[in-house]
Amino acid sequence: MISLVMLSWNRVDxxxxxxxxxxxxxxxxxxxxxxxxxxxxLRNIQNNKLILIESSKDMGLYTRFAAAGLANNECxxxxxxxxxxxxxxxxxLYEYWSQSPQLCHGTQGRFVINxxxxxxxxxxxxxxxxxxxxxxxxxxxxxxxxALNFEDLYSEPKGNGEDIMLxxxxxxxxxxxxxxxxxxxxxxxxxxxxxxLPIAIxxxxxxxxxxxxxVVKRCKSLxxxx
Numbered sequence: 330m331i332s333l334v335m336l337s338w339n340r341v342d343x344x345x346x347x348x349x350x351x352x353x354x355x356x357x358x359x360x361x362x363x364x365x366x367x368x369x370x371l372r373n374i375q376n377n378k379l380i381l382i383e384s385s386k387d388m389g390l391y392t393r394f395a396a397a398g399l400a401n402n403e404c405x406x407x408x409x410x411x412x413x414x415x416x417x418x419x420x421x422l423y424e425y426w427s428q429s430p431q432l433c434h435g436t437q438g439r440f441v442i443n444x445x446x447x448x449x450x451x452x453x454x455x456x457x458x459x460x461x462x463x464x465x466x467x468x469x470x471x472x473x474x475x476a477l478n479f480e481d482l483y484s485e486p487k488g489n490g491e492d493i494m495l496x497x498x499x500x501x502x503x504x505x506x507x508x509x510x511x512x513x514x515x516x517x518x519x520x521x522x523x524x525x526l527p528i529a530i531x532x533x534x535x536x537x538x539x540x541x542x543x544v545v546k547r548c549k550s551l552x553x554x555x
Contacts, residue, residue, distance in 0.1 A: 330358040331423060331463070332400035333408055334393055337364040337371065338486075340410040343517060345374060347413065352378040354416045356423055359401055363392040389487030393459060394473035394495075403430070403466045407459040407492075413515040414461050421512055426463040431503035433496050435462040438509025445493075445541040453506040456545075459492040461514060464499065472498045478551055479544065485534040490544035497548035 333351055337344045344362060351357050361380045364371050365387045372381060382396060397405045404426055408414060418436065425434045438454030439446065457464075472495040476488070484490065496507055534540075549555070 330402050331356045331404045331406050331419070332397070332402040332466075333357050333360045333406045334396045334400070335360065335362050335408050335410055336390065336392060336396075337362055337369070337410060338366050338387075339369075340517075341369045341371070343410045344371065347408075347410065348374060348376055348379055350413070351408075352376050354419055356419060357406070361396045361400060363388075363396045365389070365392060387486065390491040391473065391476050391488040393491055394469045394476065397466055397469035398473065400466055405464050405466050405469055407462045407464065409460040411517045412460045413517060415513055415515070418461075418512040418514060422461075422463045422510070425508060425510065429503075429505070429508070430465050431468070431499065432505060433457040433462050433464045433468070433499045433507040435460075435507075435509055436512050436514050437461065438507070441542075441545050443542075445538055445545050447538070451509050451511045454496075454509045455500065455506060456493055456496040457507045457509055459495065462492070462495075464495060468495060468499045468502060471502060475551075479547065482540065482543065484540050485536075489534075489537070490541050493541060493544045493548060497545075497552055497554060500554060501552040 348360055351360055360378050363382045365384050367385055422434050435457035437458040437460055438450045439456040440450045440454050475494055475498050
């Protein structure tokens with residue numbers, strides 16, 4: 330079975346709708362939502378598969394790893410609140426994960442030679458985005474500890490690049506590249522926040538690519554990966 334982990338910040342309507350959809354999937358038997366925005370109280374959601382963690386302040390993206398550590402299942406599905414994943418795609422990804430549980434399996438991949446890029450790559454990849462990723466609970470816990478090596482870096486939000494860290498930890502632990510598959514998903518239309526600014530990190534923070542390039546290089550250096 331799968332434990333789905335989703336972070337909540339500004340897309341509350343998406344989170345509520347997704348919980349209702351994902352809770353009907355046969356392979357998903359628990360949904361862990363970490364709410365980092367105390368302006369939005371999600372405690373009125375009634376769903377027997379939901380485990381809700383309410384934070385009094387924004388604790389950043391490493392909360393993915395913390396939430397995964399509380400899961401009952403070894404298979405963790407990280408999913409963003411701006412992407413909807415059909416059940417057939419979840420079922421296919423679970424098949425792939427079951428065959429190679431030491432790897433990250435997802436719908437969006439990156440292969441980086443020097444600086445980070447946003448080019449979509451399928452097949453063997455270094456980085457799988459946590460927008461939709463199936464990964465082992467063990468690798469999430471390893472990445473949580475590994476993230477301490479990046480505490481000196483400023484990023485928006487805190488922990489930006491956690492998917493890079495998790496992907497390279499999986500490569501280091503397995504000795505193999507991760508996998509990305511051309512499977513259906515639905516990108517939700519991104520709305521602006523109350524100040525009229527984009528919600529998506531890649532559109533909001535001008536140093537997004539530069540920061541992620543630094544994270545890639547540090548991962549490779551620390552883990553001895555070419």
